[in-house]
Amino acid sequence: MSEAFFRTEMLPQQPPPLRETGAVKWVRENLISSWLNAILTAVSLYVVVVLLAWIVPWFWNSVWIADSLSHCREILAGRSGGCFAVITERWLQLLFGAYPPALYWRPIAAFVLLFVALAPMLFTGLPRRMLWFSAAYPFLGYWLIWGGTPWFAVTAALGFVVAGIAYRAFETRGGAVPLIAAAAAAIVWWVFLAGAARGALDAALPVGIEFVRSDRLGGFLISMIIGVSGIALSLPIGILLALGRRSDMPIVKMSCVIIIEFIRGVPLITLLFTASLLLNYFLPPGTNFDLILRVIIMVTIFSAAYIAEVIRGGLASLPRGQFEAADSLGLDYWRAMRLIILPQALKVSIPGIVNTFIGLFKDTTLVVFIGLLDPLNLANAIRADQKWNGIYWEIYIFIGALFFAFCFAISRYSMYLERRLKTDHR
Amino acid sequence: MTHKILLGALAAAAILGAGAAQAQTLNDVKNRGNLRCGTNTGLAGFAFPDANNVWQGFDVAYCRAIAAAVLGDPMKVDFVPLTSQTRFTALAAGEVDVLVRNTTWTFVRDVDLKFTFAAVNYYDGQGFMVRKDLGVSSAKELDGAKVCIETGTTTELNLADFFRSNGMSYDPVPIETNAAAQQQYLAGACDVYTTDVSGLAATRASFADPQNHVILPEVVSKEPLGPLVRHGDDQWADIVRWVSNALVAAEELGITSANIGELKANGHPNPEVNRLLGREGDLGAMLGLDANWAVRAISAAGNYGEIFATNIGEGTPIGLARGLNALWTQGGLQYTPPFR
Structure with a gap:
């Protein structure tokens, strides 16, 4: 063969033409792929530029150190700019309300320990023994925030220990017997014995940290207290309500349906007004039933009704065979639920549950209507100080950023959890 | 200020359920050791917490004066922030001892909601x-x-x-x-x-x-704003009314937070000053308080004119003129019955 009709060696690789690579390609494909898109791109760019031209200088010029709004205006001298000096002066108040500044370490410690307590529940890689701390945390957190004698929290917690012992004692009976025994033991302890035990402990070991009254709580602290307690309490109650609604026992089923439908049919504000205004008339005069506690109860009930319906959706999505399989294994009702049904149902329900939780957390700002000094109400109170009257966006941006950070964290965690549990049945 | 209409009906219904307010508010306050004062959640010049969470303002000064008269310490006040919806039920249910929340004195509130308006501390409109x-x-x-x-x-x-x-x-x-x-x-x-x-x-x-x-x-x-208490405890209503009156009388008689110590010690030719300051007569005992009640009330935040000037007067950014709220001797409506 003297002459070849074909190449004997490969051509060296060429880089793709300029218009098909990198940024240019991306722009051609995504921004100006047709005349219509080109026009839309131009309009969008214009809007973005106009907005940025307005927002960026406002943030860039913003004043962080000043005595008052008028001082801010002097410093700005007519330029557009935010007056974040109000945050510099008031951020501790927005976070803690009227909590005594010398004791700020207590809510901070409670906040940090909250994550320690949550960690074993959120991440399965951690040692299971940490769950004991999680169980103790509600009492520890209560004591850290309100202070006073530790024995109230300790005796309250002992109720659960008593319940656990009773459960163990009757465990062999099966069915609902151990549960009933546990509940009865706990109630007996709380109603008849806890007070005496607390008195004895107080007398024997009169220790304690400074008591902080509920009306000193405010700001983001109050949102956290209401939100976290609401979330923690509404999940178990919601599960029980959901199971009750699917129960075969007519009375249990009826009462659960009535509770759920009634609570869901009433706006949260109505419940909050009930908590703050009406409950006082039902209680004997002179009882000082803590307003924050009343609000937590109402928020919990409200959220539990929604959680119940979300979980009922999860239960309904399970094929009938799962229930039958549990029965055929000879498991009793509670074991079947605990070991087979609920793990699957809860897994499917995660997005709905998280959705309800985020909604609940943001709904805590509704306490503004009953006069609790949550961040939004404090914004109003801060504006009432003539130094800052006229401030608007700065405080709301700060509060919004705090809420966003918290809700975004919850939402990211739920996405992680879904990925890990693979809820889509693949 | 903002008078939500709906709450009137709600409060009325609630109060019927509660029945008449219990007497003995004075004893309750003394036993508790602090005054529960219903106040605004935040209204410029009238009530707001400052950066140190100490409440300030015109209405707040009244709470402090009452606490000073009754308990001897103007700082022994629990401020209960109330919205316009919750204020009346909170007072009727006994959650607060006195409501000083720029509340307009109207017929329905006085008669139907069963409150006693003790005074008018600000004539608004x-x-x-x-x-x-x-x-x-x-x-x-x-x-x-x-x-x-x-x-x-x-x-x-x-x-x-x-x-x-x-x-x-x-x-x-x-x-x-x-x-x-x-x-x-x-x-x-x-x-x-x-x-x-x-x-x-x-x-x-x-x-x-x-x-x-x-x-x-x-x-x-016409928006006459003032402190109010529950029906049914006239002694307590009298205390709130006469503490308010004492503040106005103090301005009229020239008693200020600056000279009150000297007047108390040395007396004054005008016997009404001496009666008000407890040097003569026993007005305090008639109220169920001691002789120095008015001295403490006036020392807490000054007389009416001083309270006005500090919180909302022309020297403040709010810059309100006295107008209707000048003393009657200066063409206004602030007037107090005699202390005798």
Whole structure:
């Protein structure tokens, strides 16, 4: 063969033409792929530029150190700019309300320990023994925030220990017997014995940290207290309500349906007004039933009704065979639920549950209507100080950023959890 | 200020259930060791927590004076922030001992809701604010104006009455709070902002250009604001009433927080001063308090004129003139029965 009709060696690789690579390609494909898109791109760019031209200088010029709004205006001298000096002066108040500044370490410690307590529940890689701390945390957190004698929290917690012992004692009976025994033991302890035990402990070991009254709580602290307690309490109650609604026992089923439908049919504000205004008339005069506690109860009930319906959706999505399989294994009702049904149902329900939780957390700002000094109400109170009257966006941006950070964290965690549990049945 | 109409019915229903308020509020306060004072969640000049969470303001000063008279310490007050919806039920249910929350004295509240208004500490009235470049000098020229108005309040009803009786029309722009009103008004969503004159003054003081806004001369409603207590405990009502009166009398008699110590020690030719300060007579004992009750009340935040000047007077950014709230000897309405 003297002459070849074909190449004997490969051509060296060429880089793709300029218009098909990198940024240019991306722009051609995504921004100006047709005349219509080109026009839309131009309009969008214009809007973005106009907005940025307005927002960026406002943030860039913003004043962080000043005595008052008028001082801010002097410093700005007519330029557009935010007056974040109000945050510099008031951020501790927005976070803690009227909590005594010398004791700020207590809510901070409670906040940090909250994550320690949550960690074993959120991440399965951690040692299971940490769950004991999680169980103790509600009492520890209560004591850290309100202070006073530790024995109230300790005796309250002992109720659960008593319940656990009773459960163990009757465990062999099966069915609902151990549960009933546990509940009865706990109630007996709380109603008849806890007070005496607390008195004895107080007398024997009169220790304690400074008591902080509920009306000193405010700001983001109050949102956290209401939100976290609401979330923690509404999940178990919601599960029980959901199971009750699917129960075969007519009375249990009826009462659960009535509770759920009634609570869901009433706006949260109505419940909050009930908590703050009406409950006082039902209680004997002179009882000082803590307003924050009343609000937590109402928020919990409200959220539990929604959680119940979300979980009922999860239960309904399970094929009938799962229930039958549990029965055929000879498991009793509670074991079947605990070991087979609920793990699957809860897994499917995660997005709905998280959705309800985020909604609940943001709904805590509704306490503004009953006069609790949550961040939004404090914004109003801060504006009432003539130094800052006229401030608007700065405080709301700060509060919004705090809420966003918290809700975004919850939402990211739920996405992680879904990925890990693979809820889509693949 | 904002008088939500709905809550009247709610509060009335609630109070019927509660029955008559229990007497002995004075004993309760003394046993508890602090006064529970219902106050605004935040109203410029009248009640707000400062950066150290200490409550300040005109209404707050009244709470402090009562606490000083009863308990001997103006700081022994628990301030209970109340919204316009929760204030009456909180008072009726006994959650607060006295409500000093810029509350207008009206027939229904006094008679039907079963409260006792102890005094009037501020005579307010509804007014109008417009931009100066609108060229309006009287509210009667506002025909067809867009008016920012807080919904569900007596201000809304007063506005409707005023425009109807003058044969004018208006275009209401409903807003929820004073903060929203400021934004709407400054953004030009409405030509006129109407609320109580004290609120208008506070709002105008917060603008970057207060000189470009005018408060029109017309005042279209009577809003006598004052402290109130539950029906059924006249002794307690008397204490609140006469502490208020003592503050006004102190201004009238020239007793200030500066000279009160000297007057108490050395006396004064005017026997009423001596009676008020407990040097003569036993007015304090008649109230169930000691002889120095008025001395402490006046020392807490000064006399009426001083309280006014410190919190909302012309020296403050709010800059309210005394107007109707001057002493009767100076053409105002502040007047107290004699201390004898």
